[in-house]
Amino acid sequence: MSDCCHTACTTEMPSKKHVCPVNGQKYMQVSIRTMLHHISSPWEWTEKEQGYYFCDDPTCDVVYFGEDDSVIKKADTRTVVGIKEDKPDALTCYCFGVSNLEAQRHPDIRDFIVKKTQTGICSCDTSNPSGRCCLKDFRVEAKSSR
Numbered sequence: 001m002s003d004c005c006h007t008a009c010t011t012e013m014p015s016k017k018h019v020c021p022v023n024g025q026k027y028m029q030v031s032i033r034t035m036l037h038h039i040s041s042p043w044e045w046t047e048k049e050q051g052y053y054f055c056d057d058p059t060c061d062v063v064y065f066g067e068d069d070s071v072i073k074k075a076d077t078r079t080v081v082g083i084k085e086d087k088p089d090a091l092t093c094y095c096f097g098v099s100n101l102e103a104q105r106h107p108d109i110r111d112f113i114v115k116k117t118q119t120g121i122c123s124c125d126t127s128n129p130s131g132r133c134c135l136k137d138f139r140v141e142a143k144s145s146r
């Protein structure tokens with residue numbers, strides 16, 4: 001019950017995984033609906049009848065890839081994927097606009113997000129390029145920092 005994504009978010013994905021053709025790691029499936037909210041000029045993109053996946057490796061240039069090993073790279077998205085960027089102003093939480101820096105500096109923001117997601121006020125499935133809840137992406141610094 002404490003995990004927001006199982007109580008509130010409607011982003012349950014089939015746990016199908018596929019290997020990123022660039023870094024060789026397995027990643028979770030992402031919905032077409034999510035992808036269309038983040039890729040550049042989605043009207044020019046040809047969707048195929050296959051699974052698509054989200055690569056969250058910060059060092060890998062691939063954001064989305066298909067079962068056919070087709071890739072959509074960082075340059076092909078209109079969203080700056082915070083999890084892939086070391087930039088402090090890139091977003092960790094897309095639903096509430098929490099930057100990477102804010103997420104690190106203010107661990108209490110995470111509590112706010114947990115509360116809001118528990119009441120269903122989040123839009124991870126479209127706002128977050130991963131299509132999933134951002135809470136796992138909070139990389140909080142040592143507690144002593146504040």
Ligand SMILES: [Zn+2]
Nearest residue numbers: 020055060062
């Ligand atoms: Zn990758």
